[in-house]
Amino acid sequence: MTDMIAKDGVEAETVEAVKSLSGKYKYGFSTDVEIEYAPLGLSEDIVRLISEKNDEPEWMLEWRLQAFERWKQMKEPDWAMVDYPKIDFQDIYYYARPKSMSEDKPKSLDEVDPKLLETYEKLGIPLKEQALLAGVEVPDGDRKVAVDAVFDSVSVGTTFQKELKNAGVIFMSISEALKEHPDLVKKYIGSVVPQSDNFYATLNSAVFSDGSFVYIPEGVKCPMELSTYFRINAENTGQFERTLIIAEKGSSVSYLEGCTAPQRDVAQLHAAVVELVIQEDAEIKYSTVQNWYPGDENGKGGIYNFVTKRADCRGDRAKVMWTQVETGSAVTWKYPSCILRGNESQGEFYSIAIANNMQQADTGTKMIHLGKNTKSRIVSKGISAGKAQNTYRGLVSMHPKAENARNYTQCDSLLIGDKCGAHTVPYIEVKNNTARVEHEATTSKVDDDQLFYCRQRGMDEEEAVALVVNGFCKEVLQALPMEFAMEAQALVAISLEGSVG
Amino acid sequence: MLNIKNLKVGLAEEDKQILNGVDLNIGEGEVHAIMGPNGSGKSTTSYVLAGKDGYNVTAGSAELNGENLLDMDPEERAAAGLFLAFQYPVEIPGVGNMTFLRTAVNAQRKARGEKELTAGEFLKIVREKAKSLKIDAEMLKRPVNVGFSGGEKKRNEILQMAMLEPKMCVLDETDSGLDVDAMKLVAEGVNALRDGKRSFLVITHYQRLLDHIKPDVVHIMANGKIIKTGGPELALEVEQNGYADILAEVA
Numbered sequence: 001m002t003d004m005i006a007k008d009g010v011e012a013e014t015v016e017a018v019k020s021l022s023g024k025y026k027y028g029f030s031t032d033v034e035i036e037y038a039p040l041g042l043s044e045d046i047v048r049l050i051s052e053k054n055d056e057p058e059w060m061l062e063w064r065l066q067a068f069e070r071w072k073q074m075k076e077p078d079w080a081m082v083d084y085p086k087i088d089f090q091d092i093y094y095y096a097r098p099k100s101m102s103e104d105k106p107k108s109l110d111e112v113d114p115k116l117l118e119t120y121e122k123l124g125i126p127l128k129e130q131a132l133l134a135g136v137e138v139p140d141g142d143r144k145v146a147v148d149a150v151f152d153s154v155s156v157g158t159t160f161q162k163e164l165k166n167a168g169v170i171f172m173s174i175s176e177a178l179k180e181h182p183d184l185v186k187k188y189i190g191s192v193v194p195q196s197d198n199f200y201a202t203l204n205s206a207v208f209s210d211g212s213f214v215y216i217p218e219g220v221k222c223p224m225e226l227s228t229y230f231r232i233n234a235e236n237t238g239q240f241e242r243t244l245i246i247a248e249k250g251s252s253v254s255y256l257e258g259c260t261a262p263q264r265d266v267a268q269l270h271a272a273v274v275e276l277v278i279q280e281d282a283e284i285k286y287s288t289v290q291n292w293y294p295g296d297e298n299g300k301g302g303i304y305n306f307v308t309k310r311a312d313c314r315g316d317r318a319k320v321m322w323t324q325v326e327t328g329s330a331v332t333w334k335y336p337s338c339i340l341r342g343n344e345s346q347g348e349f350y351s352i353a354i355a356n357n358m359q360q361a362d363t364g365t366k367m368i369h370l371g372k373n374t375k376s377r378i379v380s381k382g383i384s385a386g387k388a389q390n391t392y393r394g395l396v397s398m399h400p401k402a403e404n405a406r407n408y409t410q411c412d413s414l415l416i417g418d419k420c421g422a423h424t425v426p427y428i429e430v431k432n433n434t435a436r437v438e439h440e441a442t443t444s445k446v447d448d449d450q451l452f453y454c455r456q457r458g459m460d461e462e463e464a465v466a467l468v469v470n471g472f473c474k475e476v477l478q479a480l481p482m483e484f485a486m487e488a489q490a491l492v493a494i495s496l497e498g499s500v501g
Numbered sequence: 502m503l504n505i506k507n508l509k510v511g512l513a514e515e516d517k518q519i520l521n522g523v524d525l526n527i528g529e530g531e532v533h534a535i536m537g538p539n540g541s542g543k544s545t546t547s548y549v550l551a552g553k554d555g556y557n558v559t560a561g562s563a564e565l566n567g568e569n570l571l572d573m574d575p576e577e578r579a580a581a582g583l584f585l586a587f588q589y590p591v592e593i594p595g596v597g598n599m600t601f602l603r604t605a606v607n608a609q610r611k612a613r614g615e616k617e618l619t620a621g622e623f624l625k626i627v628r629e630k631a632k633s634l635k636i637d638a639e640m641l642k643r644p645v646n647v648g649f650s651g652g653e654k655k656r657n658e659i660l661q662m663a664m665l666e667p668k669m670c671v672l673d674e675t676d677s678g679l680d681v682d683a684m685k686l687v688a689e690g691v692n693a694l695r696d697g698k699r700s701f702l703v704i705t706h707y708q709r710l711l712d713h714i715k716p717d718v719v720h721i722m723a724n725g726k727i728i729k730t731g732g733p734e735l736a737l738e739v740e741q742n743g744y745a746d747i748l749a750e751v752a
Contacts, residue, residue, distance in 0.1 A: 449591050450591050450592075450593055452551075452554070452591075453587065453593070454593075454605070455552075455575035455576045455579070456551050456552075456576075456578075456579055456584075456585050456587075457579060457601075457608075457609075458579040458580055458605045458606075458608040458609035458612065459604060459608045460576050460608070463604065463608060467593070467601070467604060468593060470595070470596070471594055471644065472595055473595070474596075475595075
């Protein structure tokens with residue numbers, strides 16, 4: 001029963017949050033700090049410059065240059081169901097950092113430019129080591145969240161480092177990790193998403209500027225939630241971050257990721273790579289609330305979000321769970337995947353993708369079953385409103401050695417209005433006849449009768465839509481950590497404002 | 502309480518008139534029943550009062566305590582005290598019954614400038630009211646009306662009514678699809694809400710519901726008009742002779 005009270009409280013808060021926001025993109029402000037840019041465009045010199053700024057070991061530079069050479073030979077993929085003006089890769093800044101984060105880099109968060117700290121405060125991200133994300137009360141008290149804050153191309157700081165260190169956990173920006181734990185980075189970087197993987201991953205390999213690094217040693221249960229908060233601030237700048245998480249034998253960690261950007265008229269590029277390495281009996285839970293600026297209602301501006309995320313379950317009984325709430329970006333191209341290599345390893349993918357106005361989302365997952373008795377589960381909820389297009393694209397692949405592998409896929413689409421579209425593109429490959437694959441798909445509309453019913457009981461139209469849509473997404477919202485579930489519920493409602501009536 | 506004058510209503514999408522001048526006055530604390538054959542405009546009357554899309558009001562007025570209902574959004578009518586128990590309660594997958602109720606209660610309280618109920622306060626009240634309608638904790642947790650039996654859906658409507666404490670309750674064929682026991686339970690729920698101030702408009706095909714919810718006034722509706730008004734005995738007359746005699750008499 002107590003559980004119910006908490007959940008109940010959550011929804012009330014959602015409604016509260018929605019009302020207070022009146023439908024504008026809440027994170028559209030920009031921070032006025034002096035920014036140091038690398039020269040415009042992309043060349044070998046830029047790649048060298050980024051490496052130099054981060055004071056990297058020689059092998060890292062070599063690796064970047066290799067990637068850059070490859071990238072020059074590659075073609076931008078066009079198979080996704082998204083349509084956007086051609087990106088001029090020479091008209092982007094590949095590196096931007098606040099001047100205050102330069103040479104005399106602050107040694108601790110206390111020394112960071114107050115303007116930067118203020119930005120995170122405004123975003124509700126605690127960089128002081130308070131126990132909780134701002135404005136969120138969790139009934140069971142003392143849960144902590146450690147935060148790595150990435151601002152444009154650099155990490156501003158990481159909280160709770162000491163406490164984590166005592167537990168043996170390494171959580172720092174990847175640029176720092178390259179200095180402090182170069183061997184670990186060298187061993188794992190590119191081992192899940194190879195340099196040559198795809199156009200955007202290869203670009204990222206050449207020019208990534210920062211990101212987060214997590215290492216959980218054998219047998220350690222990470223004592224708190226870890227999270228990275230990505231903020232794009234500078235104009236005309238791409239953000240290319242790289243996240244690498246390693247969970248050793250028997251360890252576990254829950255990691256959260258959030259993203260926002262200012263409201264600007266010109267589209268901006270974000271191309272990230274996330275690699276997860278999961279050893280025997282280890283478990284990673286990776287949650288994303290993606291709320292990049294989606295562009296205005298005519299499709300002007302917004303973030304182009306091209307992301308490669310992959311988890312490699314290397315050991316037996318390794319487990320990974322991807323949960324994503326994709327509400328922002330003008331264009332989303334993202335397929336968090338699971339390689340189920342270890343026997344009995346498990347992959348789960350829970351997704352809510354919302355596209356309103358002129359947004360386009362092409363997202364899904366890949367479940368690659370290599371080991372015996374591997375299991376995967378996909379629950380995808382796509383919501384389209386306005387003139388948006390929303391595509392689920394997924395691959396379930398059962399390899400010859402995947403004896404008794406199982407997959408269950410559920411793909412539900414919800415349409416609001418009659419100018420939007422929902423598409424489902426499932427690919428299934430089965431090369432072992434003991435494997436079992438189940439796929440269920442539904443498409444429904446937010447029904448006028450449902451809305452009238454809610455309104456007759458006293459809710460206004462937006463409240464009614466939020467309630468119905470949150471109901472539709474419930475299975476996925478439940479998969480999120482409590483702190484994010486509340487934010488996500490509010491987001492679902494906000495993203496759909498103005499979608500009816 | 503409720504004053505309807507010469508209400509004329511057509512469908513928005515096609516050229517069809519459904520209500521042809523309905524007049525109805527329900528005083529504080531009164532229970533009125535509307536009976537009538539299929540297609541006479543009974544349900545349309547309830548939808549138009551509640552503000553459902555798809556209808557055009559071409560003439561007349563409808564006021565609740567002097568306020569013009571027809572100018573308000575559905576949620577404003579609800580906050581003003583109008584409640585409609587649906588003939589076919591709508592399913593909302595994934596939304597807990599309790600969440601739905603609390604969101605509704607607090608939306609109305611807020612609209613009226615009252616303090617919202619906390620989770621604890623709400624829970625206490627809802628449990629009490631659910632008990633008398635034989636609605637268990639399990640049913641409160643389930644998604645709104647999803648997988649509910651006919652009887653459960655109607656009991657749930659009455660629970661919503663009890664929680665929202667409206668001034669004017671319209672029950673649209675609440676007896677349809679109910680067996681005798683379920684109907685008794687629903688009727689008891691309604692009777693418990695009769696406090697001398699709250700008014701009711703009970704729409705039904707059959708007299709049997711009126712055995713349990715005793716009306717003060719009975720109206721017969723046909724072809725979008727109220728053609729005859731009387732006391733409870735009028736319902737019995739319909740029960741015995743059908744509508745044919747009354748229709749003939751008026752014609």
